[in-house]
Amino acid sequence: MTVRNRSTRTAAAIVALALAGGMTGTAAAEQRPTVDGFWRVAGYGTVLSIADGRLQEYQTTAVSCLQGDSAKETARGVYRAADGTVLTVRPTGSLQVAGSAGDRTLRRIAKLPAACGHSLPEDPVTTFDVFWQSFEENYPFFAAKGIDWHAVRDEYRPKVHADTTRSELFTLFSRMVKPLYDAHVAVFDGDRHFARVRPGTSMPDEKLDAKAKAHVVRRDLKGNEPREFANGRISYADLPGGQGYLRISGFAAYDKQDPSYAAQLAELDKALDAVFSTRRTARLKGLIIDLRINGGGSDALGLRVAERLTDSPYLAYRKRTQYTRPQPILVRPARGMARYSGPVAVLTGGTTVSAGETFTQALMDRPSRTLRIGEPTQGVFSDVLDRRLPNGMAVWLPNEEFLTSRGRTFDGTGIPPHLRTSVFTKEEFAKNRDSAFDAAVAALRDQRLS
Numbered sequence: 001m002t003v004r005n006r007s008t009r010t011a012a013a014i015v016a017l018a019l020a021g022g023m024t025g026t027a028a029a030e031q032r033p034t035v036d037g038f039w040r041v042a043g044y045g046t047v048l049s050i051a052d053g054r055l056q057e058y059q060t061t062a063v064s065c066l067q068g069d070s071a072k073e074t075a076r077g078v079y080r081a082a083d084g085t086v087l088t089v090r091p092t093g094s095l096q097v098a099g100s101a102g103d104r105t106l107r108r109i110a111k112l113p114a115a116c117g118h119s120l121p122e123d124p125v126t127t128f129d130v131f132w133q134s135f136e137e138n139y140p141f142f143a144a145k146g147i148d149w150h151a152v153r154d155e156y157r158p159k160v161h162a163d164t165t166r167s168e169l170f171t172l173f174s175r176m177v178k179p180l181y182d183a184h185v186a187v188f189d190g191d192r193h194f195a196r197v198r199p200g201t202s203m204p205d206e207k208l209d210a211k212a213k214a215h216v217v218r219r220d221l222k223g224n225e226p227r228e229f230a231n232g233r234i235s236y237a238d239l240p241g242g243q244g245y246l247r248i249s250g251f252a253a254y255d256k257q258d259p260s261y262a263a264q265l266a267e268l269d270k271a272l273d274a275v276f277s278t279r280r281t282a283r284l285k286g287l288i289i290d291l292r293i294n295g296g297g298s299d300a301l302g303l304r305v306a307e308r309l310t311d312s313p314y315l316a317y318r319k320r321t322q323y324t325r326p327q328p329i330l331v332r333p334a335r336g337m338a339r340y341s342g343p344v345a346v347l348t349g350g351t352t353v354s355a356g357e358t359f360t361q362a363l364m365d366r367p368s369r370t371l372r373i374g375e376p377t378q379g380v381f382s383d384v385l386d387r388r389l390p391n392g393m394a395v396w397l398p399n400e401e402f403l404t405s406r407g408r409t410f411d412g413t414g415i416p417p418h419l420r421t422s423v424f425t426k427e428e429f430a431k432n433r434d435s436a437f438d439a440a441v442a443a444l445r446d447q448r449l450s
Contacts (some may be wrong), residue, residue: 033091033092034091037050037051038050038108038109038111039093039106039107039108039109040107041105041106042105042106042107042321043320043324043399044138044385044399045059045060045061045134045137045138045387046058046059046068047060047109047112047113048089048095050089053073054073055071055089056068057069057070058112058113058116059387061130061133062133062137063115063129063130064115064120064133065112065113065120066120066390068388069082069083071087077089077091083259084260084261085097085098085099085261086261093105093106093107093108097383098260098261099261099297099298099300100298100300100383101316101319101329102327102329120390121390123390124160124162124169124391125157125160125162126390127389127390127393128156128160128169128172130389132152132153132157132176134385134395135149135177136149138322138385138399139180139398139399140322140398140399140411141180141182141398141411141412145180145182145412147179147180152176156172156175156176159172160172166189166391166393169391170187170189170192170194170393173393173395177196178194180196181198181199182380182398183195183196183198183203183353183378184382184384184396184397185395187394188393188394188396189392189393189394197350197378198350198378198379198414201351201378202350203295203351203353203378204249204293204294204295204351204353208424209249211424211429212293213247213293215429216247216290216437219434220437221237221245226245226247227274229270229274229275230255230268230270231253231254231256231267233248233250233253234247234254234268234271236271238280239288239441241285241286242283242284243284243286243287243441243444244280244284244287244288245288245290246275246289246290247289247290248289248290248305248356249294250294250296250297250355250356251264251294251298251299251301251302251356252296252298252301252355254267261298261300264297264298264301265301265304268301268305272308272337273337276308276337276339276340277338278338280338280340281338281339281340284340285343286342286344286444286445287340287342287343287444288345288347288437288440288441289345289346289347290437291346291347291348291359292347292349292351292352292423293349293351293352294351294352294353295351295353295354296353296357297354297355298355299355299358299383301355302355302356302359302362303316303331304334305359306359306363306366307331307332307339308334308337308338309339309340309344309368310331310333310339310366310367311333311339311341313331313332314330314365314366314367315328315405316362316365317329317361317362318403319400319401320400320401320403321399321400321401326403329362331362342368343368343370343371343447344366344369345371345372345440345444346363346370346373347373347374347437348372348373348374348376348377348415348423349375349424350414351378351423351424352377352414354381356377357377357379357380357414358381360377360415361381361410364415365404369447371418372415372416372417372418373417373418373419373436374417374421374423374436375421375422376413376415377410378414379410379411379413380398380411381400381401381402381409382398382399382401382402383399383400384396384398385397385398385399419439419443421435421436422435422436423435
């Protein structure tokens, strides 16, 4: 539905219509608040222009304005981008990005920033300045990582000039961000990209996922294949002694045909309905949730799982940017559905990434007993800002902090386990061990949970 423009009728004419027998449906609709206009997304370096059923993003810094993605209206205040992302804009001043936890605050502005009215030079120096400024205004973790970003600028900007090639600029940008060792930071130029993870860890991939999955089935499940859901990304098996084993390798790609968040949520709900049946939740004595190989995805899907693991609401985490107040994100018990509120053991490792980590954090203050076993998670929690650069290159960077109830963040270090064990090391595979799994089984059996 196209958002209507504000009515051009005079106040007297509207009153006359009302006295004559009430407003027509069209007139009433025209008086409803509209989302049309210009909005600044607080804390995200973004301005939105909305008109005639189209939403246009502008990526802004103090030195730049570049046109970003666009989206078409599919319902009143609801817009769908080309990549399937659904944005819901409310006239009260909030933006919901499907799959993201919480809302983003919108503030009306009278017009686009002046910089948005002209094209930006594409030369290397301008591109450098936009790159540096994008991190300066949005990246929250320089102090925690001991990085003086201004000193980085002083070192590298003199090396950039009009004749600097794209290849040289790509290499320079890569060197600038390498010391961050942040898996949510990446530099792109066509087919080339640069990214680094926390030292001593690696990113999950299909090969490792398949190897770990086969190891668990062969050793831990004694060759009994678990029941699989959501395109194989979720699996479940009952264990001896009344325990259960739930493996989640990501919070995305549950539906191959439809990439939308709604489709992923539908597949997740099917899996959760099957796993957390009334009969099973009544007899389950302990649950192992294996997140050791989890590549992330949608934070909201993780919260959906957490809703099946509690009988009372609680704080999952608080989310903020450098320019916004912490927004509380709650876990509320799933209504009208079977839930399990008993003891849980969560298995994590350095290959527990992004939404896998926000889900882990969402279980930290779970009212029932919950124990973390394995190794610290990767240490990247924020949604990723996708920033375009004047010369066509691009960069990813995080701009959000996920706070515990005590105000702590785990970016960089990752969430530590209560009980540290080896996780899918060469030795574990070679000697047919699974130390984290064995520790979880023992803890649940002996009820040794925090």
